Amino acid sequence: MNKDFLKRQIITTVDSMAPELRELSLFLHKNPELGSQEYEAANCLVSLAKQKGFSVQSGISGYETAFIATKGKGNPKIAFLAEYDALPGLGHACGHNLIAAMSFGAAAAFAAVAGNQATSYLIGCPAEETTGSKVQLSADGVFSGLRAALIIHPADGNYMGGTSYATHPLKVTFYGRPAHVASKTEKGVNALDALILFYQGLKTLRQTFTKETILAGIITNGGTAPNIVPDQAAAKFTVRALSSDYLEGTVLPGMRRLAEGIALATGTTVETVHYEPLFKELKNDPALLTFYKHNMSLLGEEITLLEEDDADGSTDVGNVSHCIPTIHPDITIGSGITAHTPQFAEAAASDYAQQRILVGAKAMAMTAIDLLE
Numbered sequence: 001m002n003k004d005f006l007k008r009q010i011i012t013t014v015d016s017m018a019p020e021l022r023e024l025s026l027f028l029h030k031n032p033e034l035g036s037q038e039y040e041a042a043n044c045l046v047s048l049a050k051q052k053g054f055s056v057q058s059g060i061s062g063y064e065t066a067f068i069a070t071k072g073k074g075n076p077k078i079a080f081l082a083e084y085d086a087l088p089g090l091g092h093a094c095g096h097n098l099i100a101a102m103s104f105g106a107a108a109a110f111a112a113v114a115g116n117q118a119t120s121y122l123i124g125c126p127a128e129e130t131t132g133s134k135v136q137l138s139a140d141g142v143f144s145g146l147r148a149a150l151i152i153h154p155a156d157g158n159y160m161g162g163t164s165y166a167t168h169p170l171k172v173t174f175y176g177r178p179a180h181v182a183s184k185t186e187k188g189v190n191a192l193d194a195l196i197l198f199y200q201g202l203k204t205l206r207q208t209f210t211k212e213t214i215l216a217g218i219i220t221n222g223g224t225a226p227n228i229v230p231d232q233a234a235a236k237f238t239v240r241a242l243s244s245d246y247l248e249g250t251v252l253p254g255m256r257r258l259a260e261g262i263a264l265a266t267g268t269t270v271e272t273v274h275y276e277p278l279f280k281e282l283k284n285d286p287a288l289l290t291f292y293k294h295n296m297s298l299l300g301e302e303i304t305l306l307e308e309d310d311a312d313g314s315t316d317v318g319n320v321s322h323c324i325p326t327i328h329p330d331i332t333i334g335s336g337i338t339a340h341t342p343q344f345a346e347a348a349a350s351d352y353a354q355q356r357i358l359v360g361a362k363a364m365a366m367t368a369i370d371l372l373e
Contacts, residue, residue: 003369006113007298010365013109014358021101021361022354024048028097029349032086035127038065041084042124045069045104049122052108060124061136067124068142071111076147078368079121079324080107081317083128083151093345094129095154095333098357102152102331105361110368117372121146125316132316135277143323147371148288151317152360154348155330156337158296160289162306164282164328165214166244167314168252168274170237172198172259173221175269178231188229192222194266195233201258202237212309213251214240236275242309244280244318280318281311285325288367292327295366299359303329313339327367331360 014021024044031040042065046056054069080103083096092098104122111120123142126133143149174195179188202215217237223230239255241247256272263270296303317328333353337344347353 001372003372006369006372007295007366009113010109010369011362013112014105014361014365017105017108018358020048021105021357024104025097025101025354025357026349028084028100029092032091034088035085035130036063036065038084038126041065041100042067042126045082045084045100045122045124048104052111054111054122060142061133061140063126063133063136065124065126066133066137069107069122069124070119072114072119073116074118076371076373077119077121077145078110078371079123079143079146079149080110080364081134081149081151081320082122082124084124085127085129087129087340090340090342091345092348093341094339095344095348095353096128098154098333098348098353098360099151101357102360102364105357106150106364106368109361110365113365114369114372118368128316130276132277132279132319134316135279135319138319138323143320146324148285148368149320149324149326150288150364150367151328152364153328153330154333154353154356155339156335157332158301158303158330159306160293160303160327160329161284161308162310163242163284163308164318165240165242165311165314166247166279166281166318167238167240168247168278169276170239170252170255171234171273171275172237173232173234173271174198174263175271176229176231176267179229181227181229188231189267190229191233191268192230194262194268194270195219195235197262197266198259199235201262202255205254205258208254209251211246212242214238240314242281242311244278248278279314279316280322282315282318282326282328283321284327285321288325288327291367291370292329292363295363295370298366299362301359331356
């Protein structure tokens with residue numbers, strides 16, 4: 001098997017798809033849909049996959065807009081992960097229109113070139129910005145038996161390596177007893193006071209953690225009127241660490257103990273619930289990174305290698321990486337831009353970004369070629 005020859009075929013195949021990949025990306029950009037509501041995006045991707053000869057199963061793991069498209073009958077089985085949800089008020093300010101196009105292009109090109117030497121999977125993964133469908137997809141065994149999962153994120157540079165924060169957001173609600181603030185007979189129990197003590201106590205608690213931890217929150221309910229003692233007060237907290245084991249075994253139990261102690265001291269009761277699922281930290285596979293870096297070099301691209309503990313966000317791709325070998329590098333679509341901003345949304349529709357789709361699709365498909373037995 002001449003893998004260099006197959007890689008040249010990948011390049012030719014992706015280049016031939018340039019018009020449809022551009023059209024796909026710009027269609028998604030012009031029609032942004034929030035997580036779990038990506039009906040047009042999913043239908044478009046499914047339709048394109050079927051046109052390429054993929055078999056499609058829709059409505060996966062409880063998500064109407066999730067799907068699995070497969071083509072080929074051999075091993076290895078390689079997954080290309082498509083994201084396509086947008087952000088409220090910002091549209092595709094995280095470039096998921098580009099992610100979807102790159103993964104579709106890679107899956108189609110790999111299937112066309114590898115034939116029945118492998119099986120190409122295009123997995124539609126909705127709601128990355130919210131509930132993270134990959135969490136449930138991973139739990140349901142969707143990735144079991146697959147050789148690898150590949151996805152590329154647009155950014156302000158070409159990066160590979162690093163990790164992501166494990167995150168498990170927490171809502172904390174204190175319950176007290178209402179009363180008029182001027183009542184001489186019923187003083188009530190102030191739930192807001194308890195919440196404020198908890199909020200302040202987090203600063204001290206964070207200093208006790210031995211590993212990097214992020215605790216930040218907002219008060220979502222502080223009472224109904226200033227002349228009524230609040231009988232309920234709530235806050236939402238983002239809780240992040242570089243290890244999901246440390247997050248679940250140390251950080252969150254510490255927060256719950258703090259809340260319970262304050263409730264006991266103030267005569268309130270407290271409830272702690274997770275309002276979003278656990279996103280595990282990303283584990284980039286070293287062998288896949290080596291293949292990917294070589295293939296980017298073949299495409300004339302230079303890459304910045306990140307330190308192993310370099311993290312600046314969270315993603316449900318982390319959950320996939322705890323199931324099978326995974327990589328989640330970044331590809332530049334412009335300099336001086338930051339995700340989740342209007343400027344990034346504008347860059348995601350630029351002519352340059354559409355050209356970068358081709359580079360990303362080629363790099364992923366060529367990396368999949370390296371995995372052929």
